[in-house]
Amino acid sequence: MAALDAAADRCAHHPELWRALLDVSMLSLSHPALQARCQELRTRFASGIEAEVRGALGRLPAYSLVAPRDLAGAIGAAIEGAAVAALVGGRDTTSWMRALTVMVLSVVVTAYVTAGQEPPVARLAQLLRPR
Numbered sequence: 001m002a003a004l005d006a007a008a009d010r011c012a013h014h015p016e017l018w019r020a021l022l023d024v025s026m027l028s029l030s031h032p033a034l035q036a037r038c039q040e041l042r043t044r045f046a047s048g049i050e051a052e053v054r055g056a057l058g059r060l061p062a063y064s065l066v067a068p069r070d071l072a073g074a075i076g077a078a079i080e081g082a083a084v085a086a087l088v089g090g091r092d093t094t095s096w097m098r099a100l101t102v103m104v105l106s107v108v109v110t111a112y113v114t115a116g117q118e119p120p121v122a123r124l125a126q127l128l129r130p131r
Helices: 002-013 014-029 033-059 068-089 094-114 119-126
Strands: none
Touching: 002 014, 002 068, 002 094, 014 033, 014 068, 033 068, 033 094, 068 094, 094 119
C-alpha cells in the first residue's frame, strides 16, 4: 500500500510531473522516436508496479485470479488516468486513490476466500485509515 500512497502523493502534490508526461505523450503520437521513449517509461512504471504486486501476491494464501502483469497494468493506468483527469478537471485525487486502494485490497480478500480462509478484514481496514 506504500506504493499507492506514494502515487497518491505525487498526484496531489506534483501535478507538474503528470502534466509533463501528458504533454510528451501527446507529442509522441506523431514522433516515433519520442513514442518509443514514452513506451519505455510506461514499461518501467508498470514493471515497478508488477514487482510490488508479485511480492504482495506471494504472501497471500492463494494466487490472484488475475495475472500480476495485468493487475499492474490496470493499477498503472488507473493512477495515470486519475492524474490526468485531475489536471483537466482541477480536482483532488485523494478520494479516487482511496477507491483504487479499496479495489486493490479486494484482490487480497479474493485470495483469502479462494483459499477457504477468513480475510483479515480488521487489518485491511487499518490500511485504509488516513495517515
